[in-house]
Amino acid sequence: MGTASIVLNLAWRNLWRNYRRTAIMLVAVVVGVWAMIFMSAMMRGMVDGMLVGSIRSLPGHVQIHNPNFRDDPTVNNLFPSPNENLIAVLEQEDVVAWSSRVRVPAVVMSERNFRGVTLIGIDPVAEVSVSFVADDMTEGRFLLGTEDTGLILGRRLAERLETEVGKRVVVLTQDPSNEIVDRGFRVIGVYEAQVASTEEIYAFVGRSTLQTLLGIGGQVSEIAVLGADYRDTEALYHRINAAVGNRLEVLPWYELNRYLSSMLGMMDGFVLIWIVVIFLALSFGLVNTLMMSVFERVREIGLMMALGMKPGVILGQIITESLMLLGMGLLIGDVFAWVTIQRLREGIDLSAVSEGLEMMGAGSVLTPSLQASDVVLATIVVLVLGFLASLFPAMRASRYHPVDAMTKV
Amino acid sequence: MYAVRCIDVRKIYKQGDEDVIGLNGVSIEVEEGGFVCLRSPSGGGKTTLLNVMGGLDRPDSGEIWIAGKRIDNLSKAPLARMRLHRIGFVFQAYNLIPVLTARENVEFVMQVQGVSVVDRKKRSLEILSEVGLEGLEDRRPAKMSGGQQQRVAVARAIASNPAIVLADEPTANLDSNTARHLMELFVELNQHRGTTFVIATHDQMVMSYARRLIRMLDGKLVEDIDQEAV
Ligand SMILES: Nc1ncnc2c1ncn2[C@@H]1O[C@H](COP(=O)(O)OP(=O)(O)OP(=O)(O)O)[C@@H](O)[C@H]1O
Ligand SMILES: [Mg+2]
Numbered sequence: 295m296g297t298a299s300i301v302l303n304l305a306w307r308n309l310w311r312n313y314r315r316t317a318i319m320l321v322a323v324v325v326g327v328w329a330m331i332f333m334s335a336m337m338r339g340m341v342d343g344m345l346v347g348s349i350r351s352l353p354g355h356v357q358i359h360n361p362n363f364r365d366d367p368t369v370n371n372l373f374p375s376p377n378e379n380l381i382a383v384l385e386q387e388d389v390v391a392w393s394s395r396v397r398v399p400a401v402v403m404s405e406r407n408f409r410g411v412t413l414i415g416i417d418p419v420a421e422v423s424v425s426f427v428a429d430d431m432t433e434g435r436f437l438l439g440t441e442d443t444g445l446i447l448g449r450r451l452a453e454r455l456e457t458e459v460g461k462r463v464v465v466l467t468q469d470p471s472n473e474i475v476d477r478g479f480r481v482i483g484v485y486e487a488q489v490a491s492t493e494e495i496y497a498f499v500g501r502s503t504l505q506t507l508l509g510i511g512g513q514v515s516e517i518a519v520l521g522a523d524y525r526d527t528e529a530l531y532h533r534i535n536a537a538v539g540n541r542l543e544v545l546p547w548y549e550l551n552r553y554l555s556s557m558l559g560m561m562d563g564f565v566l567i568w569i570v571v572i573f574l575a576l577s578f579g580l581v582n583t584l585m586m587s588v589f590e591r592v593r594e595i596g597l598m599m600a601l602g603m604k605p606g607v608i609l610g611q612i613i614t615e616s617l618m619l620l621g622m623g624l625l626i627g628d629v630f631a632w633v634t635i636q637r638l639r640e641g642i643d644l645s646a647v648s649e650g651l652e653m654m655g656a657g658s659v660l661t662p663s664l665q666a667s668d669v670v671l672a673t674i675v676v677l678v679l680g681f682l683a684s685l686f687p688a689m690r691a692s693r694y695h696p697v698d699a700m701t702k703v
Numbered sequence: 704m705y706a707v708r709c710i711d712v713r714k715i716y717k718q719g720d721e722d723v724i725g726l727n728g729v730s731i732e733v734e735e736g737g738f739v740c741l742r743s744p745s746g747g748g749k750t751t752l753l754n755v756m757g758g759l760d761r762p763d764s765g766e767i768w769i770a771g772k773r774i775d776n777l778s779k780a781p782l783a784r785m786r787l788h789r790i791g792f793v794f795q796a797y798n799l800i801p802v803l804t805a806r807e808n809v810e811f812v813m814q815v816q817g818v819s820v821v822d823r824k825k826r827s828l829e830i831l832s833e834v835g836l837e838g839l840e841d842r843r844p845a846k847m848s849g850g851q852q853q854r855v856a857v858a859r860a861i862a863s864n865p866a867i868v869l870a871d872e873p874t875a876n877l878d879s880n881t882a883r884h885l886m887e888l889f890v891e892l893n894q895h896r897g898t899t900f901v902i903a904t905h906d907q908m909v910m911s912y913a914r915r916l917i918r919m920l921d922g923k924l925v926e927d928i929d930q931e932a933v
Contacts, residue, residue, distance in 0.1 A: 296815060296816070297814070299814070303803075303807075304800070307803075308802055311802055593797045594800050594801065597800065601815070602785075603783070697754055700797065
């Protein structure tokens with residue numbers, strides 16, 4: 295116990311002996327830790343934004359399809375609207391909302407232009423809770439029911455077609471027997487999406503209206519189910535899977551959109567790399583600081599050894615000194631990062647520079663997301679690598695021969 | 704029993720290709736409670752002898768016994784333990800740990816030994832007042848005079864009742880008055896506590912305090928005078 299307390303005492307006092315040098319190193323560690331935590335939170339926030347945005351822009355957390363639909367997403371691969379069994383599952387508590395849709399490729403023609411789109415027949419009342427469209431109407435109104443005969447276009451699509459709310463357009467598509475069917479629709483509303491490309495791809499009509507146009511009765515293309523949290527969809531997925539049996543394919547969002555899910559997975563790697571890279575930069579300063587402080591104290595290190603302190607204890611003293619410095623840096627850096635993140639809780643408006651982000655699927659408001667696991671990771675990396683980096687100067691100190699060390703000038 | 708006993712101790716330093724003789728067959732015994740001065744011209748081997756006696760350096764050959772235990776064949780860790788428990792050191796300079804106060808410096812050895820907080824505080828205060836440093840317990844070395852610093856070093860050296868105190872030119876950095884006071888302290892501690900002292904010096908004044916004066920030359924003992932008998 296005597297040794298431990300003297301090691302702590304000496305380490306602490308020696309740390310403040312060269313006040314300036316320690317303070318500078320401390321500031322470096324604080325800034326480094328702040329950058330580790332804050333930037334990790336920003337990266338997490340960006341991915342979060344991307345995921346939430348993407349999930350809201352139609353998929354939901356779990357989708358049900360005809361097994362062939364993913365290979366051939368046309369009117370040929372439909373399935374009957376949900377039976378009572380499935381509805382019972384979908385009405386359970388952990389389902390926030392669900393909606394069934396008809397989804398077909400189509401061409402929209404205005405008097406000036408035409409565009410290929412994905413035409414989606416929805417039940418607007420159910421859809422409101424699952425996806426984004428109703429929230430983001432900028433002009434006109436949203437669909438009122440499955441029988442509504444209006445058409446909702448994205449802002450970009452409307453611009454491309456040079457049409458606007460109140461005008462009529464023609465929609466062309468194929469029915470199950472490969473006959474072209476068409477129908478005139480009045481544009482009743484225009485929406486904006488977080489991701490600009492969405493605005494060009496998706497057009498919405500009432501589900502029954504579309505089913506009638508296609509002559510497919512009550513059949514649908516997909517059911518999208520929204521759970522409570524995208525990070526935790528397993529239970530929901532398994533329950534739905536059990537309920538529909540093997541006639542239909544049930545997929546969680548991370549399999550529907552592999553790009554997003556691999557992005558999420560890669561993020562862990564990015565955060566680790568980022569933290570390690572910052573620490574490596576810091577470690578040069580750390581090793582240098584420790585070396586200097588060892589060189590300055592050669593004689594007293596020699597003295598302590600001459601008096602009978604074991605080399606291992608000298609080693610421990612230098613490492614303790616380093617870990618104290620890093621520990622303080624971690625603490626202060628974490629607090630600063632936390633404060634910064636708290637202040638940005640409302641999100642950072644990136645709309646001025648957000649074209650690039652939108653292309654990646656993120657929205658234009660970035661909210662940093664602090665994850666406890668990232669703080670733990672940073673702490674472990676700093677302390678473990680800090681320990682390793684201190685070993686070199688510490689070993690150097692502990693290997694002096696007492697007589698040589700004491701006579702060094 | 705002897706406090707320290709050296710038998711035909713040899714030590715050769717390699718200086719490039721050249722061999723420099725440090726000790727050339729030194730045999731010496733210092734009885735418990737002895738008060739010995741080593742004198743020699745510069746380079747005579749005083750420091751080398753004190754270092755091998757104190758287990759700071761290992762001789763090339765010969766035996767060294769401290770309080771009945773052979774130490775020349777010990778490996779690093781047991782040697783460190785031996786120094787910690789058996790030897791008190793007073794060096795010429797840089798004797799103290801700058802970040803510790805006088806009292807903490809005195810307690811240092813006891814603390815590493817594992818003496819309890821209460822005991823070591825009591826002992827260190829006692830000894831500091833014994834060496835005349837009452838009131839300076841909480842000063843750091845930088846705020847003490849050279850003489851005061853050496854007294855702290857002496858206090859530390861005797862605090863854990865070592866078998867022997869080895870002092871290598873303890874007065875070299877002190878003015879003659881302060882040096883005299885330090886020598887008087889050594890004599891007093893030797894007489895009252897029975898602490899054994901071996902002191903290397905160039906200084907005639909220091910030698911005059913010794914009961915036994917040993918002269919070295921080129922790593923050999925050349926004269927051993929019992930001054931009390933004179
Ligand atoms: N580390 C060393 N490397 C090489 N030679 C050394 C070393 N230490 C001492 N010597 C040599 O050993 C001899 C004895 O030196 P030592 O230091 O014991 O003498 P000393 O009597 O203490 O001298 P001084 O009065 O100057 O302190 C000298 O010739 C010295 O040059
Ligand atoms: Mg010498």
